[in-house]
Amino acid sequence: MAGAASAFFLLDIKGRVLVWRDFRGDVSAVQAERFFTKLIEKEGDPETQDPVVYDNGVTYIFIQHNNIYLMTASRQNCNAASLILFLHRVVDVFKHYFEELEEESLRDNFVVVYELLDEMMDFGYPQYTEAKILSEFIKTDAYRMEVTQRPPMAVTNAVSWRSEGIRYKKNEVFLDVVESVNILVNSNGQIIRSDVVGALKMRTYLSGMPECKLGLNDRVLLEAQGRSAKGKAIDLDDIKFHQCVRLARFENDRTISFIPPDGSFDLMTYRLSTQVKPLIWVEAQVERHSRSRIEIMAKARSQFKERSTATNVEIELPVPSDATNPNVRTSMGSAAYAPENDALLWKIKSFSGGKEYMLRAEFSLPSITAEEAAPERKAPIRVKFEIPYFTVSGIQVRYLKIIEKSGYQALPWVRYITMAGEYELRLV
Amino acid sequence: MAPPAQSQRSQSPSQPSSKGEVSDLKLQLRQLAGSRAQGTDDSKRELFKKVISYMTIGVNVSSLFSEMVMCSATSDIVLKKMCYLYVGNYAKGNPDLALLTINFLQKDCRDEDPMIRGLALRSLCSLRVTNLVEYLVGPLGLGLKDNNSYVRTVAAIGVLKLYHISASTCIDAEFPSILKNLMLNDPEAQVVANCLSALQEIWSSEASTSEEASREREALLSKPVIYYFLNRIKEFSEWAQCVVLDLVAKYVPSDSNEIFDIMNLLEDRLQHANGAVVLATIKVFLHLTLSMNDVHQQVYERIKAPLLTLVSSGSSEQSYAVLSHLHLLVVRAPILFSSDYKHFYCQYNEPSYVKKLKLEMLTAVANESNTYEIVTELCEYAANVDVPIARESIRAVGKIALQQYDVNAIVDRLLQFLEMEKDYVTAETLVLVKDLLRKYPQWSHDCIAVVGNISSKNVQEPKAKAALIWMLGEYSQDMLDAPYILESLVDNWDDEHSAEVRLHLLTAVLKCFFRRPPETQKALGAALAAGLADFHQDVHDRALFYYRLLQYNVSVAERVVNPPKQAVSVFADTQSSEIKDRIFDEFNSLSVVYQKDLEVQTPYLTQGLKILQPSYMFTDKEHRGPFEFSEELGSLSVGAESADNVVLAQRVEASDNDLLLNISEKEESRGPSNNGSAYSAPLYDSSSISLVVSQTQSELTFPNPALPAHAPQASLAIDDLLGLGFPAALAPAPSPSSPPLKLNARAVLDPATYQRKWKQLPVSLSQECSLSPQGAAALTTPQVLLQHMQSHSIHCIASGGQPPKFFFFAQKAEEPATFFLVECIITSSSKAEIKIKADDQSTSQDFSALFQSALSKFGMS
Structure with a gap:
């Protein structure tokens, strides 16, 4: 059995209970608060920050979001993974309702918070956590609720993620193919780890119950259809779909067919573990000239085709925490010292393919250092960027068909973008 | 009239200035209660919101109770909800008010709006006031039959709530059977899921007392029910799918076709976006294929990609949960x-x-x-x-x-x-x-x-310092400076705060002394003097012990302190495989996440285990095995009370599956001549062995007259010396004159009695013993060892598992009522862990010796 939660808490940054729902009466708010404030006080000691903590017969599972902690308490041998996911889902629902989930928005909306919690979990068992469904019978603005509320009718029909009777004047679908590149390069310049995590993010504004069909240049599919896949087809590892996709159908003939939820959702995620060439390569040399001066020379090179351009490139170069008086010159973009991160932030708005730019920076160091100085943390260089109209995997949407019984024409908009995920290059 | 919404925002974080605010609210509510004017609901809402805000920030607004209830006579759902919240919060503390509340909620349970019916029913069941349970039965019964699925969803969980308030009321009203009916027939998936959750909880806790409940619980795992759920699985919400998959993981399919069918059906669940569903599916796959080795390996291959994705995508908390599971799997494969x-x-x-x-x-x-x-x-x-x-x-x-x-x-x-x-x-x-x-x-x-x-000056942490000192002592002949470094450490004895370091220092100096006497003599003298004056009991005792030892006989002292050492092959802190197996059975639960805690924090472990393992964790498995015997062995673990037994139960439980297979094989091979529960053995006089044993014991007995009573065996004396406590001093020393132990070669014990005894008796001895290399080589099948042990009048009652595990028993020849029970695990090729339980504690030492000698002879003949 999955095990049930005893209580649900929303706590502020100091660990005080803001709102809580007691399901089973075997964990009190006082007990939880006392435990949690103690835990927070100990912060800094990483041992205590596991998201699953056991104390005096109770298991607390918590996550942090902005200045809020969301926590469940349980006395049973419950399913940790599932409860953690549930907490994240709660965050999503609150975000849907209040734009942003933080202490302020909670305090302003106690009533809705209670209403939502009531429907999301009953006696410790998760119930409805789809924001779309919940918003059908829990409205934020009480004044606008002239119509009598119905119970969640959507849950009673077969398509639980979409309710009937949705109407739009203009029927549109936006599909964003977003790939984030995770890369780790060691100090010898070797790539020790790289992978790509992709997501097909959809925003639908469609009337009725539309039936959608998505075609990708998936190698397995193309081969099944007897088409020769000349270098264009791709192999995707471990594909995951939103619950609306008919998985059985995909298993059979690799067609992705679905009735989409209304609004935005992740249709599909996938992973590629093939070796990826670093799209932006950064090298840095750090020289300590004397005890009081340090010089950093960095070179950034774009390693993609010239017709693509990376935008909003941000290169974070680590500098010693006690560096002062920055003196920076760049051949492109601007660089600013960010002492709060112990880093120099080099920003390049637009970085086309096949280019190389330089940065030279000088810092002063205090000539006297504390004897018992904390060991230096050698942080890596970190890079952020976005490359529109480009995917690393080469995934392409071949078609997106939308069929609704009323026969309207819907416009699909497809966009590709590649961005940096965990993109780290270790310093020499 | 009520203030507008904006002002509430600025007010809410602050406390109301005085009781005046509350009484002000009371007045305003009273005015509105009777009013039927337009816009009343809006004003009420503002007031209610204020009340709820106060309640949430901890202001006592219970005095408004009657006004709140009066005002809630409305069709406005938000007002209702706020009122339910309010009464739910205060009714428990105020039994007088509770009755009032119940009337009001009962009325709403019959409202024409299904939303209100559902909400009222949920609030009613959440009140948790014991003496008012009779008022719950009616509305719940109606709720379960309601034509709106929302109300039924609420009612299903409501039944579970009622069960927790008053189990007998719930059972008497026959709610479980109604739930079962609903579970198998309701068109709405969430109703079905909630029924399942409720029934699992109710029947699991009833199963210990009621035959019927345990039958019902078993029925949940029957083929038709499981197939019913599997066929509907796509209708369920992601959370409900987890519940269903967890149930399926306990199902034992009848043949491999069935296993493949189920896996094919669930294959696509591995692509579900919700990681919890993916993990639950993985659990099903792993558990279904436990008995099919090659398929099990294929399953590992199949689940690899989804697991790795779960680790690298999603929140770090999710990575944490998934990595805990990966760690468990990686140890197995x-x-x-x-x-x-x-x-x-x-x-x-x-x-x-x-x-x-x-x-x-x-x-x-x-x-x-x-x-x-x-x-x-x-x-x-x-x-x-x-x-x-x-x-x-x-x-x-x-x-x-x-x-x-x-x-x-x-x-x-x-x-x-x-x-x-x-x-x-x-x-x-x-x-x-x-x-x-x-x-x-x-x-x-x-x-x-x-x-x-x-430089020892750069090492401050006690553990590191102790390690350095140990190496200085152990390798003093290779380290030129060793005696002098030790000497300088001894000189700073008073500055050394850690007793552990001082203990190590004593031993190291003594070791060094035996290797390089002239250089170390001074340091040794200083160390012993400092040790004798030490305020820490262990340090003092060890110093005194060394001192007397040296006084008595230097060569004996050298043998004690500096014996030839064998390389350690396995460190004891590696977790035993049974515990890992157990955690594996609990895949997808906290046991997996906690595995580290369980290992490291032992005192916390026993406490934690008891709480973390509610009865269902043990009893689930009872239903797995198709063999009669299995149930008995499985139930061995049920109801284990003491911490000791919990651990034991775990072990038994962990491998009972494996054991069972073995037993059944054996039963088959033995044929009908044997009824499978007791084995007979040829007569064998075991006195000769015990004589040998007692001789070796007396040889080992420590000759120092100062310590005879406390150290009957050299090995124990060394334990003592290492500061490991005084096991020998506490246990009654076996008297050398006791008559040799004789075992009944025809001992008979039926499995049920064995289990009972195993459960009742404390562990009287638990130790590691060695197996001869020949023996290890001969142990190709468990049967060989069984026959060997049987020739020594020690009989096996169950065996199997990986690493091989045996349950033996023996009976004292003169006293038929005295049994010895042994659990023996062959941990590596040359080691065996044995645990002995005896009716007569005083003879367990003798028996242990006898058992070990029998074991060590295995493979020799």
Whole structure:
């Protein structure tokens, strides 16, 4: 059995209970608060920050979001993974309702918070956590609720993620193919780890119950259809779909067919573990000239085709925490010292393919250092960027068909973008 | 009238100035209660919101109770909800008000709006006021039959709530059978899911007392029910799917076709976006294929990709939960992830709880082919990131070194750490080098050369200091300065705060003395004097012990302190495989996440286990085996009370599946002549063995007249010396004159009695003994050992599992009522762990000796 939660808490940054729902009466708010404030006080000691903590017969599972902690308490041998996911889902629902989930928005909306919690979990068992469904019978603005509320009718029909009777004047679908590149390069310049995590993010504004069909240049599919896949087809590892996709159908003939939820959702995620060439390569040399001066020379090179351009490139170069008086010159973009991160932030708005730019920076160091100085943390260089109209995997949407019984024409908009995920290059 | 919404925002964080605010609210509510004017609801809403805000921030607004209830006579749902919330909060503390509340809620349970019916019913069931349960039965019964699915969903959970308030009321009203009916027929998936959750909880807790409930619970795992759920699985919400999958994981299919059918049906669940569903599916796959080795391996291959994705995408909390599971799997199938080790490299920004698990994963997947890369990466962390992780990384390197055969390169790395000259790195490394030397003494020359260069002044952490001192003592002949370093340490005796370090210092000085007497004599004298004057009891005792030992006989002292050492092959802190098996059975639960805690914090462990393992954890398994015998063995673990028994029950439970298979085989092979529960054996006089044993014992008896009573055996004396406590002093020493123990060769014990005894008796002896190499080689099948032991009048009642595990028993020849029960696990090729329980505690020592001698003879003949 999955095990049930005893209580649900929303706590502020100091660990005080803001709102809580007691399901089973075997964990009190006082007990939880006392435990949690103690835990927070100990912060800094990483041992205590596991998201699953056991104390005096109770298991607390918590996550942090902005200045809020969301926590469940349980006395049973419950399913940790599932409860953690549930907490994240709660965050999503609150975000849907209040734009942003933080202490302020909670305090302003106690009533809705209670209403939502009531429907999301009953006696410790998760119930409805789809924001779309919940918003059908829990409205934020009480004044606008002239119509009598119905119970969640959507849950009673077969398509639980979409309710009937949705109407739009203009029927549109936006599909964003977003790939984030995770890369780790060691100090010898070797790539020790790289992978790509992709997501097909959809925003639908469609009337009725539309039936959608998505075609990708998936190698397995193309081969099944007897088409020769000349270098264009791709192999995707471990594909995951939103619950609306008919998985059985995909298993059979690799067609992705679905009735989409209304609004935005992740249709599909996938992973590629093939070796990826670093799209932006950064090298840095750090020289300590004397005890009081340090010089950093960095070179950034774009390693993609010239017709693509990376935008909003941000290169974070680590500098010693006690560096002062920055003196920076760049051949492109601007660089600013960010002492709060112990880093120099080099920003390049637009970085086309096949280019190389330089940065030279000088810092002063205090000539006297504390004897018992904390060991230096050698942080890596970190890079952020976005490359529109480009995917690393080469995934392409071949078609997106939308069929609704009323026969309207819907416009699909497809966009590709590649961005940096965990993109780290270790310093020499 | 009520203030507008904006003002509430500024008010809410602050406390109302005085009671005046509350009484003001009361007045306003009263005015509105009777009013039927337009816009009344809006004003009420504002007031209610205020009340709820006060309630949430902890202001006592219970005095408004009657006004709130009066005002809630409305069709406005939000007002209703706020009112339910309010009464739910205050009714429990005020029984008078509770009755009022119940009337009001009962009325709403009959409202024409299904939303209100549902909400009222939920609030009604959540009140938890014991003396008012009778009012719940009616509305619940109606709710379960309601034509609206929302109300039924609420009612299903409501039944469970009622059960927790008053189990008898719930059972008497026959709600479980109504729920069952609903579960199997309702068109709405969420109703079905809630019924399932409720029934599982109710029947699991009823099963211990009611035959019927346990039958019903079993019926949940029957083929038609499981198939019913499987066929509907796509209708369920993601959370309900988890519940269903968890149920399916307990199902025992009748043949392999069925297993494949189920897996084919569920295959697509591995692509579900919700990680919890994916994990639950993985559990099903793993459990279904437990008995099919090759398919089980294929399953591992299949689940690899989804698991790795779950680790690298999603929240770090999710990574944490998934990594805990991966760690469990990797221990069972190390080869599985050995080529994917790069997925476990740490990112700079990851929280340290994720990093720690990743380090554990890296340690676990390391093998010959990837060790170099992994250790290189770990060395990077040792220099790079934050200190706790750096320490963990060094420990990880050490662990890898301890599990590898080719440690050459790793030792070099470790020695490089020592040259980094960072205090914490040096400290961690010293501890590791010490452990490494205990396992691979052949490396001593390389290590000692480097360790000798470390100034003891730079080592402050007690553990590291103790390790350094141990090496100084152990390798004093190879380290030129050893006596002088030790001497300077002894000189600073008073500045040394850790008793552990002082204990080690005493021993090291003495060891050094035996190797280089002239140089160490002075230090030894100083150390013994300082030790005798030490305020710490253990240090004082050890110093005194050494002193007397030296006084008595120097060569005996040398034999005690400096015996020839054997390399340690396995360190005891490695978790036993049974516990791992148990955790595996609990896949997808907290047991997996806690595995580390269970291992490290032992006092907390026993307490934790008791709480973490509610009865269902044990009883689930009762239903698995198709054999009659299995139920009995399985139930051995049910209701285990003491901490001791909990651990035991775990072990039995963990491998009972394996055991069962074996027993059934054996039963078949034995044929009908034997009824399968008791075996007879040829008569055998065992007195000769026991004589031999008692002789060896007396030889070993420590000759020092100062300590005879406390140290009957040399090994115990050494334990003592190492500060490990006084087991010998506490246990009654076996008197050498006691008559030799004779066993009844035709002993008979039926399994049920065996279980009963095993449950009742405390463990009287638990120790490790050795198996001869010939014996280990001969142990190709369990049967060989069984026959051998039987020839020594020790009978086997059950065996099996991996590592091989046996349950033996023997009966005292003269006293038929005295049985000895033994659990024996062959932990490695030459070691066996035995646990003995005896009706007559005083003879268990004798029996243990007899048992061990029988065991050591195995394979000799």
